[in-house]
Amino acid sequence: MNLREFTSNNTKLREEIADQASDLHPKVLGLIWDITRDIIHISTKIPSMSSITKRTVTSAISAIYDPLGWRIPLLHKIKIFLQDLWKNQYDWDxxxxxxxxxEWKGITAQISGFEKDLPCFLxxxxxxxxxxxFADASTNTMAACTYLHSNTSAQLLMAKSKLPSLQCHYTIPKLELNGLALAMRLTNSVFSQxxxxxxxxxxxVFSxxxxxxxxxxIKPEKEVGQFVSNRxxxxxxxxxxxxxxxCFVxxxxxxxxxxxxxxxxxxxNKDELVLHFWWTGPNFIYFSSRKWLNQGKFLRLMKTIKLIGMRMKTQ
Structure with missing residues (x-):
């Protein structure tokens, strides 16, 4: 396979390689990488549409590429808007x-124009x-976000969110438990990489x-219902x-x-997100983790794992 383009944030390395990408702001996974300052630039724009239908709304949302989930708070309302179109069975065109x-114009006005710079070095x-x-859930969303903490610094690595199914109706505690399961999947993915x-x-992991x-x-052998037990x-x-x-958990x-x-x-909205602690985590994580143990109630999970089987009655 031939190498199509090459670039680096290291000036000396770039100088040693004659044939290199001339663009100092290449796109990486849909984000702009400023190689001179070694930062990732996030920019979000939603184009105006002559006709607003479920199809054009879906297309506009799909065009926003956010593989690491950094813009989840910004895109929350627009995803709820699309789900509402499905809930009310709007036709595509x-x-x-x-x-x-x-409503669509009001939501997109709060999104379009968002810009943020993030350091590449962690x-x-x-x-x-x-x-x-951190994990959380509401009646319409479950979400989790993971930070890399080193000494007195912290930086958002990745986040995930999920909208509950329209066919199922869960209590808030069960949605919160789903949110914690989502948080564990996210953490495990980041950890393995x-x-x-x-x-x-x-x-x-905080909830x-x-x-x-x-x-x-709860001890693994105790019955708490299949939904809770499986999570x-x-x-x-x-x-x-x-x-x-x-690794301790x-x-x-x-x-x-x-x-x-x-x-x-x-x-x-775009103004609230720019300086929100979403990017760096809450203030307390900047203290030594030993202080967390002194101030908060932490727990370990029992290692025993109980397997749940389906019970079926036959006539």
Whole structure:
């Protein structure tokens, strides 16, 4: 395979290679990389449309490429808007009624024009780091975000969100538990990618649901219903996978006001998101993790795993 283009944030390396990409602001995974300052530039624009239908709305949302979930709070309301079109069974190519058109214009005005610069450099390969993940859920969204914490610095790595199915109606605690399961999948994905190159000594996972944290304390052999049991099994399995690789895992409570995942379940406009602690995590994670243990209630999960089987009655 021939190398089509090459560039680097290292000036000396670029000078040593004669044939190189001339663009100092190449696109990487849909984001602009400023190689001179070694930063990622995020820009979000939603073009105006002559006719607003479910098809054009879907196309506009699909055009926003956000593989790392950095813009989840910004895109929250627009995804809820699209889900509402499905819920109310709008046809693909029928123009939306005037009230929905105005709603669409109002939402996109709060999104289009967003810009943010983020540093590419996160951490030297030497030294120990921890992953800090936050989970949250509301009636219409479940979300999680993971941060790389080193000494007194922290930076958003990746985030995920999911809208609940329109066919199922769960209580808030069960949605919060789903959010925690989503957080564990996200953490495990980040952990598996970074572990070979960075020394990750531990993982902290925070939720603002005390009911969910109380479920985590339940012994595996206790019956708590199939839905809750299956989510707890998944959470325990992922926890065991990480601990077997020499990484401790702790679960703890965080208040809603200190939970960055909270904004991913309710949304932020472009002005609110620019300086929000979504990018760097809440203030308390800038203190030593030892202080977290002194101030908060953390728990470990039991290693015993219970397998749930389906019970079927035959006549």
């Amino acid at each position: 029928v123009r939306l009624r005037d009230t929905k058109v105005e 951490q030297e390969k030497k030294g120990e780091v921890i992953l800090v993940t 970074l572990k070979p190159v960075i020394n990750i000594k531990g993982v902290y 603002d649901s005390e009911i969910v944290l109380s479920w985590l304390k 707890l099994i998944e959470i325990r399995n992922i926890t065991n996978q990480m601990t077997e690789q020499g 702790r679960f703890g409570y965080v208040s809603s006001q200190d939970n960055p995942a909270d904004c991913a379940t309710r949304g932020l």
